[in-house]
Amino acid sequence: MNTSVTEPAQTHGVIDPELRAAIGRIARVPQLLVACDYDGTLAPIVEDPSKAVPLHESVAAVRALAALPQTSVAVVSGRALRDLAALSRLPSEVHLVGSHGSEFDIGFVERLSPELIAVRTRLRNELREIAAAHPGVRLERKPASVAVHTRGVPPQIAASAVEAVRSGPAIWDGVTVTQGKEVIELSVVATHKGTAVDQLRTQLSASAVLFIGDDVTDENAFGNLHGPDIGIKIGPGDTKAHFRVAEPIEAARALALLLETRRHWLFGERAVPIERHSMLANGRTVALLTPEAKITWLCHPKPDSAAIFADLVGGSPAGHFSVAPERGGIPLGQRYRNGTMTVETRWSGLTVTDWLDRPSSDDVPSGSTIVSGDSTLIRVLTGSGRVRLEFAPRPEFGQVAVQLQPLGDGLLVLGSNEPVSLYSPGVQWQVTNDGGYETAKAVVDLSAAGGQVTCELRFGTHSLEHHRLPVHERQATAEQPWKDWVSSLRLPQTARDLVARSALTLRGLCHEATGSILAAATTSLPEELGGVRNWDYRYCWLRDAAMTARVLVDLGSLEEAEALLRWVDGCVERTGGHPERLHPLYTVDGYELGAEAVIDTLPGYAGSRPVRVGNLANHQLQLDVFGPIADLIAGVADARGSVRETEWRVLENMVEAVRRRWHEPDHGIWEARLPPRHHIFSKVMCWMTVDRALHVVRRHGDGDRPEWVELRDRIGANVLEHGWHEGVEAYSVAYGDEDMDASSLWIGLSGLLPGDDPRFLSTVLKIEADLRSGPVVYRYHWDDGLPGREGGFHICTAWLIEAYLRTGRRTDAEELFTQMVDTAGPTGLLPEQYDPLAERGLGNHPQAYSHLGLIRCALLLDNMLKV
8 A cells, every 4th residue: 555655646637557557457347336535536625615516527427437337336425415415416326425434325314223313412512512612613414423624714723623522522432533634523323434335345246446535534445445446545645545646637537547448348349240250270279360360269278168369258358469550451351261261361561361270299399398289370471561469368268367478589478377389580579567467569560571470379388499391381281181171072053162161160160189069169249239148159069060060961071970979979978878868068078068157357249248158058958969960870871871880879879868758848959048848849859860760770770670660650740749839820839839939940841741741831931920030030039038139040041941942932042041141251151140130240150050051051052953
């Protein structure tokens, strides 16, 4: 605490850099309490206290702060509460505390006991006599106290009056004395501003407090601050506050800075539309970058690990790696290099080329501790201009403060569990510190550097040695496997380039070390801007992964499906003979997720909170997961012409799981946090499990399985009878419910009903009428127990396109497919959803569902052209 500085620590009108940094830190706490004194803080000191009008600038800042979510504002004054309310005229959102904390509401006096009222009466009488004997002394009666004001009274008279008070009623039992500037207050309630702030902190569940005051009485509040709290003293004099400003107008400027910073933190700095982000991938992890070449998302060492760059859901303070021309300006464009996961961002005079490398043991720097499983983010800057770089790593979603040490040809990232280094020869970094979080900045003249500068963010090593291979050779080595793979695919003529990009995206969501496949690359990108429907999709859902691998099989690639089925076999084995107990999702390593948690220090994308890690759906019963796996095995078997032993084992376990539980209600595909129901989609997928298993044994096995035939037919008959809702003339969401759900289209897409069956035709028409809106199809409109709304789901749009094709509506299918692909971002990526009104993407990005749906539709449209 500062107890000796008497001069303000800033020049007039310019906020001290240390205070600015402190405000930046406290502005980002989950629940903030801003408290301040009135006289001398919000309002300048005046001779007549009844004319103490607050500064316009202060009132504007206080009002705006009080209107922010997760932000509370209080004025804690020595004035009586009624006077404070009348003078300040602040809105009801601002908590007013009078009499140094004795009054928290206007009816406080009614809560005084008869004994305290008697003491107060005696106190008033005694002080009235002292005031009568000292001309000019003014008494201010309050519900629990009396203030003796000596402002404007000759010093000799004032001193005599104060002495009379101190030697008289001030020493009575049950009387608390508070000394201020030219005022002494006697109260029958033992409280002060410090205890008042503590009470507010508790009632409002504040994570931190910023308190501003100028009086001696404010020192009680300053003295009670701790941890991340900040105290700001106005004017000279010894203080326990952390910082000091010269006068009330400077305090207003500090409040304005707090408002601006917190507003950005809460609602997001200029949020780049979700669909405009591009993804880097290397089979180990993924990264996202903005159209301005800002790395805004990167988790390490695996895609479901904690993020080292989480700008996407936390703004710049959550970590980023930015590159841009010093002069600024919007890029000319951004694109993937053809057939690769390498992204180029171009300005006039500058091109930034980004990719995630996979170093092997024979091409790493000698003596390095790096292993082949680690990733390297490579950024190559070419051109002739001056370039501004900013490197701000924030491991563990910004929960770990690290130090950056310039050394030799780059920087070491110190303080995290795993070694990280930034190899950047020729770059002169300047490191700044913001409350323990260090950021490195530099400006590079590309012309002076020979036209090219390379930055390599190396994970798993502190080596800053020069790589033995030229960077252009490393780029070619990294790109060639992607090119070879995509050239091996059987791509349709329909939307050929977009299908190729979708296939590469799905391949990028594959975790090669384990065989698992991510549902999406991110967590907590909102289904509604500012809403709470923000989920973590960085895991392997059995359903999503199987559908992803199946569409890659349809394109001619079996590798991903074979690896996934080996991964599924491991998950089944860990059930100990109970495949029906499979979870809907697992970590990329194939293990159960930990508890779902909230990172409350992150404001979320465009202020959409909470930011979640983990997913409660892990504990749900979803009986549909077995169907896509059986369908995948059927696709692999038909493509390869045989079935491997592990695949037989998985297939038989899927049928056994269905046999044991198909008749139960479950939580369904959409993971609604509601009681289980008999969902149509789940029942259809149980039917499809057995149907596809029969296909496999008949074509690639030992004939038929009569018990499987009986099970399939029993499930089919059950869903066809009980799933049909006479009132809506369609298959609805669940048995007995009249609400529609897009997933019920699978009554026909699965083959359970033929495309010309009147019941399927009626269901398609009902879903079209209830759930389609322009270029999108919504999952449902029934109440799922969560507040807010969401966008249309791309996968549901794809299902309706397929339903149109199966029911002979090819023109409608082509039209909707064109509308769907038009919603893709400039580099061809699709998030989970699309808002047709705001015309922007929503949800996690890129989403496997969306891209597999696009590919499936393109293949179907192409096949029908050939018929």
